[in-house]
Amino acid sequence: MKLNRRDLLKYGLGGIGMASLPMRLSIANPSEDHFLFMLFLEGGADFSYLFDGRPLEMTQNKLLANRTGKEPQLWRGANGTSTWASSLTSPLLPFKNDLSIVNGVFMDKTFAGHNNMIDLIFSGNPLGGESFLPLINTKSLSAKPRPLDGLKKNGGSLSIDPQHTSIIELEGGDATELILRTQKQPLLAKKQEAWDFALSRMKAGGLLDPAGHWSQGSTQLFNQSVQGQALANILGSLDMSSLNPDVDLNFLDLYSRMVQKNMMRVALEATRSFDFATGQPDRFMFDTHGIQSDEIHVKLYQDTVDKISKTLEYFKNTAYDSTRSLLDVSTVMVATEFGRTMRQNHVSFEDCGTDHNTFCNSFLFAGKGIRGGQVIGASDFQTSQEELSPAHLLLDKDKLNIMAKPFDFATETPLEVLPSEFIEEHYLTSGSVVNTLFDLFSMPKDMYRRKNIGALAYPSLRTLLK
């Protein structure tokens, strides 16, 4: 058979998008099925309402502006470390064996802004950089990249997208709209010849001057158009008819279907609480600088616990395939940019809110690769009578903050010592938390967080990993 120019297009370039589709869908190696779901409590959550509680006497002695009015319960970790869990956390008791708590994470002593600390978590630099989230898809050594790096809900204000240009993210609402659009307006049906010619010109552009700026862009345009066609096909094949109408479950349904189709590796959901004053969702409901009624304050954390509980329940009860639940293949992480001060200075205790505390933060983990039921790290100022270290008082002379306790990285236990000076290397930091995730997702070693170029990587938390 003699092939003419059109046939060459048809059989050569043509159908490249379709050809790549089975390749994408064929990622069936079960060990590669590992996804990250991050719930981000944006605004800086106060973990004294969650898993870094304090006895009621701290409030009675006007040190801690916590409005629960109840004694916390002791939450014992299977690894021997305990913490006080606020009474509000009781809905999470059924998940005690799944959930691990990382307390006493020192964030930074220089910067205290929301974006600085969000940047520190996502990029490793308080002044911004490339987020690790899409890199889990593109750089992981344990799995082939999926066509989409991630799915995101309410994360527009997080600085993970404007910092750089290679992230592919879909707002929850956008994703639904885009999926419906790809179903209504198939990009390939009856239009393959136009696509093929367009692709052939992109490819030709790439060959003009392969090392050149424009040709490289043209090659990227070609590669990503092929990927885009594959992605459009998968999006178009998603069953959107029975998504849960509940706004939270709707996003989880979408996540579930997209990972089942092997479309992506990561999802990020930033929490939005309802602002009673404006009637609008508010990204900074956790940022409680001003006074709020006790009821609103308590409800905020009740809602947060409900949200975490609902998320874990969904992951546990939703089948990923015939043998595994969504939780079996997903690592679930709950994070916030920093903790909160115990009260505000120069404001009467009855009227005070709380400010940013970057000396202590907490994270929660569950799911694939996570050894559940652990409590790792701890914070100081556990009682009003506790003697604080000179290192603490150097950073916090007004005693407004709780602070991470020094951490023994060999045994991965908090140290009961009172250091005279602050040395960051003696504390658990977000670098260790992120490097633990990097271990989980087999990220290249040169990507691991470190204090300076040439320094050793922050140690990963082995206790947290199975």
Place this chain on the structure above:
Amino acid sequence: MRFLFLNLVLWMSVTAQAAPAKLIGSSALSDKIFSRVFVATTPAKQWTFLDLYFFTYPPYSFINQIGHYDAASFEIKNGDPNSYNMILLGVLIDNISQLLSDSCSTTSARLQLQKDLQPSLTKLCAWPALSAIDENVLIEFFHQITLFDYSFEEKQAWLSHFQHPDTLKKTASEVIYEMTFTLMMNPHYLLKK
């Protein structure tokens, strides 16, 4: 000194080679579409006009995903082609191509074509009549969409493709769709030079 200067030039050229060209971004793309194809409406209405209301209307944020200028950092964000923004560009260009191809058979009050485009489009609507397949008609349409942005080789490749005898078997609507789509879904149209 000259040696240092030459090294600097060499280093700059190597550095420049390292970064692939980015997408031109939503604003420049909008300028192209509304100066060459359609009559400009207000910026807020432009994407709605293209049946892409969801590009800009809250709570959606697609407009930022196809590249947008960030005044704070003086650069185009989300400007690297990726699978997601290529779908969005595919949807956008598919819509435009469809609007032009429909113009032969329907009259829409919504469709306000640039006056220089209308004559060549009217001629193309007679496809495959001789008056439509004339090379000058194709060139006229090519230039109206591309505004001489493309290389000579690109123009030749495009003309050669649409002058192929197989193309004569297609309807005017199909050909106009393909002509528009291939001119816009092209690195010369989409990439920053």
